[in-house]
Amino acid sequence: MITARYLPLVALLSTMIGSPSVLAAGGGDAAGAVPAQVLSEQGLYRVEVRQAPEPLPKGEHFSLGLRVVSMDNPDTPLEASAVTVEAGMRHGRDDGFAHGMQSEPRVSVRDGLILVEGLYFHMGGAWTLQVTIDGDDGEDQAWLTLPCCGG
Amino acid sequence: MSRLCKGAALVAALALAVSTPSQAANETAFTDAERAAVRALAVSPGHTPPEASEPALADFGKRLFFDRRLSGDGRFSCASCHQPDRAFTDGLALPEAVGRGTRNTPTLINVADNPWFQWDGAADSLWSQMLLVVENPRELANDRLNLAHTLYRNGDLRAAYQRRFGPLPPLSDGERFPAQGSPHAAPDSPGALAWRRMTAADRDAVNRVMANLGVALAAWQRRLIRYDAPFDRFAAALAEDPDPPTNEAFPAAARRGLKLFVGEAQCTLCHSGPDFSNQAFHNLGLPVADHRDTGRERGLRRLTASPFNAAGPYAGGDDDAERLRFLPPPESLRGAFKTPSLRNVARTAPYFHDGRFATLEEAVRFYLAPPEGETLGEREATLDLIPDLSDRQVADLVAFLKTLDSAPLPEAVTTPPSP
Numbered sequence: 001m002i003t004a005r006y007l008p009l010v011a012l013l014s015t016m017i018g019s020p021s022v023l024a025a026g027g028g029d030a031a032g033a034v035p036a037q038v039l040s041e042q043g044l045y046r047v048e049v050r051q052a053p054e055p056l057p058k059g060e061h062f063s064l065g066l067r068v069v070s071m072d073n074p075d076t077p078l079e080a081s082a083v084t085v086e087a088g089m090r091h092g093r094d095d096g097f098a099h100g101m102q103s104e105p106r107v108s109v110r111d112g113l114i115l116v117e118g119l120y121f122h123m124g125g126a127w128t129l130q131v132t133i134d135g136d137d138g139e140d141q142a143w144l145t146l147p148c149c150g151g
Numbered sequence: 152m153s154r155l156c157k158g159a160a161l162v163a164a165l166a167l168a169v170s171t172p173s174q175a176a177n178e179t180a181f182t183d184a185e186r187a188a189v190r191a192l193a194v195s196p197g198h199t200p201p202e203a204s205e206p207a208l209a210d211f212g213k214r215l216f217f218d219r220r221l222s223g224d225g226r227f228s229c230a231s232c233h234q235p236d237r238a239f240t241d242g243l244a245l246p247e248a249v250g251r252g253t254r255n256t257p258t259l260i261n262v263a264d265n266p267w268f269q270w271d272g273a274a275d276s277l278w279s280q281m282l283l284v285v286e287n288p289r290e291l292a293n294d295r296l297n298l299a300h301t302l303y304r305n306g307d308l309r310a311a312y313q314r315r316f317g318p319l320p321p322l323s324d325g326e327r328f329p330a331q332g333s334p335h336a337a338p339d340s341p342g343a344l345a346w347r348r349m350t351a352a353d354r355d356a357v358n359r360v361m362a363n364l365g366v367a368l369a370a371w372q373r374r375l376i377r378y379d380a381p382f383d384r385f386a387a388a389l390a391e392d393p394d395p396p397t398n399e400a401f402p403a404a405a406r407r408g409l410k411l412f413v414g415e416a417q418c419t420l421c422h423s424g425p426d427f428s429n430q431a432f433h434n435l436g437l438p439v440a441d442h443r444d445t446g447r448e449r450g451l452r453r454l455t456a457s458p459f460n461a462a463g464p465y466a467g468g469d470d471d472a473e474r475l476r477f478l479p480p481p482e483s484l485r486g487a488f489k490t491p492s493l494r495n496v497a498r499t500a501p502y503f504h505d506g507r508f509a510t511l512e513e514a515v516r517f518y519l520a521p522p523e524g525e526t527l528g529e530r531e532a533t534l535d536l537i538p539d540l541s542d543r544q545v546a547d548l549v550a551f552l553k554t555l556d557s558a559p560l561p562e563a564v565t566t567p568p569s570p
Contacts, residue, residue, distance in 0.1 A: 058423075059424070059429065059430065061473070061474060061477060089533070091532060091533060091536055092536075093532070098531070098532035098533050098535070099433075099531045099532065100479075100483070102431050102432060102479055102484065103474075103477040103478070104477055104478065104479045105477060106477065117476075117477070118476065118477030120477065122429045122430070122431035123420050123421070123423070123429060123431070123533070124419070124420070124423065125420075
């Protein structure tokens, strides 16, 4: 059958021109994993993701448990009051969000972790959590890519 | 012919030989990723409408739905705009009831599966959205005291109510319960003053009656569930076979449209899940037709101010108060409206929150070349992901959308009750 004969060639050509997959079309790596930790932009702080649902849910509120430490004092986690968060989708943008969440998360401390409650992803694709840290070492920001939602 | 030209001719011939079959393959066969994306739009196997847990309550709700006594002037019922034979819409851009409404009448099919109600999500439960309609001066233009009295003095309604909810308040006491009144009456109007003069306990008793009527209407609307469109049958076949045969109900154009829908056209960014809606609110950058209608911004303000929200004293056990803790600032969603379900979309024209588009094709083309004009709030940049589409692709998308019509609901559900 002519279609079948040409399928390998079609697949090869498709690979060569970098045809985007359907599920990645939303602008990010929707099939990736939640990062275990990230460094802030200036390298002042480390944000560790200690608790996260697997996979992250779509269309439901969920929480993350974070531990944030200064790189100069990594044994003492920062207080929740030093941390604010915002989340959105970049959709290929270098700066800023194409849109944010339709939920305003709250930050508190529970069981020694910084608990970020009220996260809500209404769209599939790669979300970005912007963590702003204002500690003794100064202000810095960390960016976590959060995949939504289970491929 | 030079060597170079011969080479070019060979490449051209190869390209021709390759393009025809590959195009055909892309138009009909579904990739694994596309199949997964279609699966995310399908209902779970074996999904059936929930049985009414209280049939008598649902029947009372149905009676209320068709009853014109719910309106202030006795001329309109819920069914005046939510007409069963029009997929529970009215076919109008904007509804005509006591006045001319400001938003297109949404379908009620599968409405019970929504987390937010009305175009702006001003209600967070099916039962509580009823009050927004009853007291809207352009819709049923009633007030809660008048409605409570209507219930009290009409034996059929009163008996049905009391069988489920117990005795009505002593509404014959005109001193305690004036004939008309509502907190939403015009400031300093007789209705507003009458409401304010009532004791808190009596106001609460009337509010409880309203909440109970909403509970009855919601019980009936939970029967309006239908997920059996040609798309659902195709999705089931696709789960078993990556290249299921076409048929009259799901023709080749619809297959191409479905591939576009879950792929290149990016429709599932917002029209996702079995209801083809992410149930979120988006600012599409629509030229403003009504400056007063700020969409979700207004909806959030109304929701948080309402004693009938899920955190209020009339909420039931199924209501979700937790999400009210995380509501965003209203102004962040100025000009945003709820993503409507696309189920039965071919039967629910006109389209968009103000019914500005008469046909499906017009609605699809809006996303390709948004009209210019003053907008309210900030247009969501997600829209920039939508590529330009050819006329044929637009036609294919429309052909696909026409496969989302469900079979009619059972007559027992939709036929008005006998008087």
